[in-house]
Each structure stands twice: as C-alpha cells, then as structure tokens.
Amino acid sequence: MSTTAEPEAELFCPGHASCPGCAVALAVRFVLKGLGPRTVLVIPPSCIAVMAGPLPLSSMQVPVFQTAFETTAAAAAGLARAFRARGEEVTVACLAGDGGTHDIGLQALSGAAERDEDFIYVCFDNEAYQNTGNQKSSATPWGAWTSSTPRGKPTRKKDIVEIMAAHRIPYAATACPAYPADLLAKIERARTLGGTRFLHVLCPCVPGWGIADDASLRVARLAVESRLFPLYEVRDGLRYTITHEPVGVPVKEYLSAQARYRHLTDEAIRQIQEDVDQGWARLVGRARALPPRAFA
Numbered sequence: 001m002s003t004t005a006e007p008e009a010e011l012f013c014p015g016h017a018s019c020p021g022c023a024v025a026l027a028v029r030f031v032l033k034g035l036g037p038r039t040v041l042v043i044p045p046s047c048i049a050v051m052a053g054p055l056p057l058s059s060m061q062v063p064v065f066q067t068a069f070e071t072t073a074a075a076a077a078g079l080a081r082a083f084r085a086r087g088e089e090v091t092v093a094c095l096a097g098d099g100g101t102h103d104i105g106l107q108a109l110s111g112a113a114e115r116d117e118d119f120i121y122v123c124f125d126n127e128a129y130q131n132t133g134n135q136k137s138s139a140t141p142w143g144a145w146t147s148s149t150p151r152g153k154p155t156r157k158k159d160i161v162e163i164m165a166a167h168r169i170p171y172a173a174t175a176c177p178a179y180p181a182d183l184l185a186k187i188e189r190a191r192t193l194g195g196t197r198f199l200h201v202l203c204p205c206v207p208g209w210g211i212a213d214d215a216s217l218r219v220a221r222l223a224v225e226s227r228l229f230p231l232y233e234v235r236d237g238l239r240y241t242i243t244h245e246p247v248g249v250p251v252k253e254y255l256s257a258q259a260r261y262r263h264l265t266d267e268a269i270r271q272i273q274e275d276v277d278q279g280w281a282r283l284v285g286r287a288r289a290l291p292p293r294a295f296a
C-alpha cells in the first residue's frame with residue numbers, strides 16, 4: 001500500500017461549477033496537488049473546462065490553456081518543447097475527459113505517444129459526454145443507458161490503457177479518487193519519469209450514472225473492489241503491477257448502485273461478471289509474466 005503524503009497546497013479553488021458530489025472535481029483536486037505549482041495545464045472541452053472557468057476567472061492556481069478537443073496532445077507537445085527550449089522546468093499536463101481522449105483527441109494523443117512527447121496526460125473518465133447531456137462515448141460500458149443509447153450501449157468500452165501501453169510509453173496507469181494515496185503515488189511516479197505518461201482515472205458522474213450526490217466514492221470503490229476497474233500500472237508497455245488487491249465483490253453490487261444499469265437482466269449481469277472475471281485473470285497473468293521492476 002502506498003504511503004504518499006498528501007501535499008498541503010490547494011491548487012484547485014472551491015466555488016467552481018461542478019455538480020455537488022462530482023468525483024471528477026475531487027480527482028482534479030488530488031491530481032493538481034500531486035502535480036504541484038510548476039505546472040501548465042492543457043484542457044479540452046469537458047466538465048473540467050467548465051470547472052476551470054471562463055477567462056478572466058479561473059478555479060485553478062496554475063496557468064491553463066483551453067484547447068480544441070482534437071488538439072490537446074499536440075498543444076501539450078508544443079508547450080513542453082517550448083519550455084525545454086527556454087530552459088524552464090515546467091510540468092505540462094493535459095486534463096481531459098473520456099470523449100476528448102477515447103474519441104476526439106485520440107489521433108493527436110497516439111501521434112504524441114509514438115513520438116514520446118514529454119507530458120503527463122490524465123483522462124478523467126465519467127464514461128460519457130456528461131457536460132453536454134450524457135451522450136455515449138467509446139468509454140461508455142456495454143449495457144449502460146445514456147441519452148443516445150436508450151436501450152443500453154450495444155458495444156464494449158474501449159480499453160484506453162491497453163491502447164496507450166501498446167505505444168510502449170514509459171508509464172500508463174489506472175487510478176480512482178476513492179483511493180487518493182494510490183492516485184497521488186502514481187502522479188508522483190509519473191513526474192519522476194520523462195516522455196509520455198498516461199493516467200486513466202475512473203470518476204463516477206452524479207446525474208449521468210444516476211447516483212445520489214453522496215454516492216460517488218462508494219460507487220467508485222465498488223468499481224475497484226469488484227475488479228471491474230482494477231488499479232494497476234504498466235511500465236514501458238510491458239511490466240504490469242497491480243497496486244491494490246481488490247476484495248472481489250460481485251459486480252452486481254456495483255451495477256445495482258446506478259440507475260443507468262437498472263434495465264439489465266440477470267443474464268446481462270452474468271455476462272458482465274464473466275467479462276470482469278476474464279479481464280482480471282488476463283491482468284493477473286500479465287502482472288506475473290514479467291516481474292515488476294523497482295521504479296527509479
């Protein structure tokens with residue numbers, strides 16, 4: 001278990017425009033604490049952009065460059081190169097949603113990862129286009145109700161960590177604001193490395209997932225403890241380390257906590273459980289295949 005102490009500095013101010021109980025807002029707070037004050041953010045359209053606020057107002061105590069959906073990684077690559085040319089030590093970090101990462105920004109992100117551009121990219125995954133009314137993204141899981149999949153999404157969730165790991169980038173990891181020490185340790189680890197570093201952070205959405213505004217972290221814990229969203233990291237696309245051993249609660253407990261899965265039949269839930277079990281077995285196999293190496 002990680003023992004990373006939580007940095008005291010608050011770089012994300014209260015009074016921003018997130019919904020009450022938003023897990024993205026909490027995750028952004030932890031990520032900014034981990035990144036520290038010598039950070040420049042690149043933010044595409046998303047709930048995070050709404051929270052950052054329109055000029056001249058900002059909820060963030062570091063510079064923010066709000067960019068187009070498609071250009072997040074390209075803008076970050078350019079900024080990182082410019083700071084390096086000027087001899088300035090600045091962490092460039094992208095804070096994007098799943099629509100901006102899995103869908104619209106993927107081309108620029110893949111290109112930047114192939115070139116091993118020097119930035120940290122954090123995807124806050126609330127599993128749909130939530131700030132425009134809960135339309136499905138390619139991060140929406142199979143079976144989930146959204147406003148554009150009224151019978152449940154008929155296709156699978158895109159596995160973005162595997163896609164990024166396949167680029168053989170130095171660091172890719174999953175995280176969750178319900179496990180802040182684990183999240184902070186991963187940001188710290190990413191900061192010690194160079195090149196393209198990627199974090200995939202699962203963040204329950206109050207209106208989109210149909211949960212109470214005090215339920216985000218409970219639902220997030222169920223995602224992790226049911227092994228539906230395991231916490232792990234991948235070095236150089238090859239070395240997998242599971243960073244939290246989940247209890248293995250039935251996935252039904254996670255699904256039944258959310259209105260977006262209310263229509264699922266017992267058979268559909270059984271299929272999801274089977275899928276989760278297979279995914280966990282695959283991950284354990286990968287973690288055993290190559291021994292974890294001490295991080296520099």
Ligand code: SF4
Binds near residue numbers: 021024130131204206
């Ligand atoms: S729509 Fe969802 S992700 Fe966006 S601010 Fe509200 S709770 Fe957070």
